Structure formats: structure tokens, C-alpha cells
Amino acid sequence: MNTLSYGLLGLVARKESSGYDLMLRIQPFWQAKHSQIYPLLASMEDKQLLSSYWVQQNDKPDKKIYAITEKGLQKLREWMYQPIAPAVTKDELSLRTFCLWLAEIGVAIDIYEDRRSIYTEKKRFFENILEGIPEDSREFGSKTFSNYILATKGLMLAETELKWCDWVLSLLKQHQSSSSGQS
């Protein structure tokens, strides 16, 4: 069982869901495609950690709902006592930043403005989630406590990234104006 499998198991444990829905809900924390998720769910069903049933829908394709089994819940509880792997971040922007010295300043500004708008959107995304969590669902012990603290983290990080973009842009624009007319 890999980490993603446990993540899916954890989501199903809180609320039975379709593979498609799990794929969407796990995105903010673990970017995985449906083509990776569907086979994992199937193999967890083979191992009897999950059970499933089909739900017919009109106007939409039918969906397969997964629920956690007692065995799956047991497996999840054990997982809670295992050591936690450090976070892995892979951001092409950082690698691109290594090479900023060989780009024109206009290109550099475009790069960080693009990133700025991505994080503005991300900030809004987490703000919306937080607005949807009522005060009485924010205490430890409730299943939504996780949502509350994770959305808060997402928001805080998005704000920090935004602040950084603004700061970088201010440095770049300052340089641009101070050296205007020199080229």
C-alpha cells in the first residue's frame, strides 16, 4: 500500500464516494490523475479494504460508490502510528528562476505575474472552502476539523506565495524603471 492509497482510504472513510469524486477532492493535497486512482481503488477492493456498489444516474453516467470496510478502517488506524514522510515539492518556477539572469526583464515580469494570478485563484478557492465550514464544525474530533485546518493551511500558503510574487515583481519593476533609457 502506497501513500496515495492511504489518502484515498482516508477520504472514503470520512464519506463514501466515487472514484471521480475522490480524484477531485484529493487534488489540492496530492495531484493524481484518474488513471492512477481507478486501479488503486480496484486493488483495494480486491484486498477487501473497500466495498463498492453502482448508482444509476439520469443525465450523467452511472457511478461506482466505494465505502470502507472494517478491515480498511483497521488498516487506516494502524497507518496513524507510522512515521510520516517529508513533503515533496516540485515547482518548475524555481528551476526557471535559476536561469533568470539569461532572460530579458519583460519575460521575467510576465512569469511572476502569471504565477501571481494562479495564487490569487488558489487563495479564493480556500477562502470559499473556509466560508462553508460552520463554527461548530471546527473542533477536534469532528471529521470536518481536518477540512478546517487543511483549508487554513492552503490559504496561508497561497497568501505567502502571493506576497512573494508581489515582492519579486516590485524588485523587477524597480530595476526596470531605474535602468530605463540605458539600453
Added chain:
Amino acid sequence: MNTLSYGLLGLVARKESSGYDLMLRIQPFWQAKHSQIYPLLASMEDKQLLSSYWVQQNDKPDKKIYAITEKGLQKLREWMYQPIAPAVTKDELSLRTFCLWLAEIGVAIDIYEDRRSIYTEKKRFFENILEGIPEDSREFGSKTFSNYILATKGLMLAETELKWCDWVLSLLKQHQSSSSGQS
């Protein structure tokens, strides 16, 4: 050519380096093992984007230093005009947080305290880097400008993660004391 290859090319372009050194320097921005990096460097040499020579050392194993070629530099410049992929983050802690409702509060506290000390260390790491960058090496155009803005970002993010851990811990401890004696 994948993203990691361009990242390595970008580092070599700023300073010729051994594979081992590149492996260490790229860690904060792209976690890759030496077993992935060495073959990539070899294949880039095959494509004549890099050249190499051996340096003999006493007391340490000999090392192979890579330098960028004109063709490699050309390739890097082209890369600067390509679209940038969004950041990918995979943090087991987030997935573990989904399942907090089925853990005891003591276990939860341990988890976030562990993470707290990791980010305290990370903060120090970036602070040290920043201290090593003199004022006059912080302007756009210099190769160290990248180091300056990336280290600043690393520091800002580490501080945010730290603040979040502290906040989560305060919620957990508050809950712990308010419900003490109830179990």
C-alpha cells in the same frame, strides 16, 4: 528533455559542478536522488549540451565536473520562453490529517510537533543562505539574484508552515485541557 534536466542544466550554466554537488543543490527545489541525476547528466553529455572532465582529489573520491556547452546554453534560453508547469506538492501530512478524527489527541500533537521542528530547521537553513548573500549580489541581472529570491521564498514558506503548526497545536492543546478529566 524533462524538467529536471533543464533544472540541472540551469545550475551547471551558473557554475560548473559535479553530479554530487548538483544533487545537493537542487534538493531544496526538486527532490531527486543521485541515481536519477547521474544518468540524466550522462545523456545530456551525449546530446552535447554538457561537457565534462575529471578532477583528482586526495582524501576524497575523484569527481567528474560538468560544464555547459554553447548548444546547452541555447537550449536553456529557448526553455525560458516555454510555458511553466504548475507546482506539484505531495505531503503525506495532509493525507494523514484527513484521518485525524480516528487518532487520539496525544498522537495528533506529536505529529504536528514533529513537523514543527522540521520547519524550524528549514527556516534556519534558508536564513543561513540569505546571510551569505551580500547586498550588492541581490540585484536583477546577477546570477545570485535567483538565490536571493528563492531563499527568501523558502524562508517565507517555512515561517508560514511554522505558524500553521503552532496554530494547530494551540487548537489541539486547548481541546485537550478543556476535555481533561472527561475520559
Added chain:
DNA sequence: GGGCCCATGTAACTTGTTACATGATTAG
């Protein structure tokens, strides 16, 4: 004497991506 750092490399495996395959409904 045990373990870490330096330094390079390969082999076997797992994880993750892209592309293929299907198809109805809805919004612009």
C-alpha cells in the same frame, strides 16, 4: 569499530503521466 560524508554508477522496481476509448448533457 560504527556510522557518516564524499563520489559515481547500474538494475529492478514503483509511481505517475499521456494517450486511447466511450458517450451523454450542458453552457456559451
Added chain:
DNA sequence: CTAATCATGTAACAAGTTACATGGGCCC
């Protein structure tokens, strides 16, 4: 009429990890 969303799945490939392999110097 074009694209997106919902919904599931597989096949081929690329990316990344773990383990194997070697070996001197240094610190405790």
C-alpha cells in the same frame, strides 16, 4: 457547434525510488 463536465477504465510510456556495488577518510 465547440468545449467542458461527468464518469470509468486500460495501455504504453516516463519519472522517480530502492537496493546493489565500491571504497577511502573522518569523527566519536
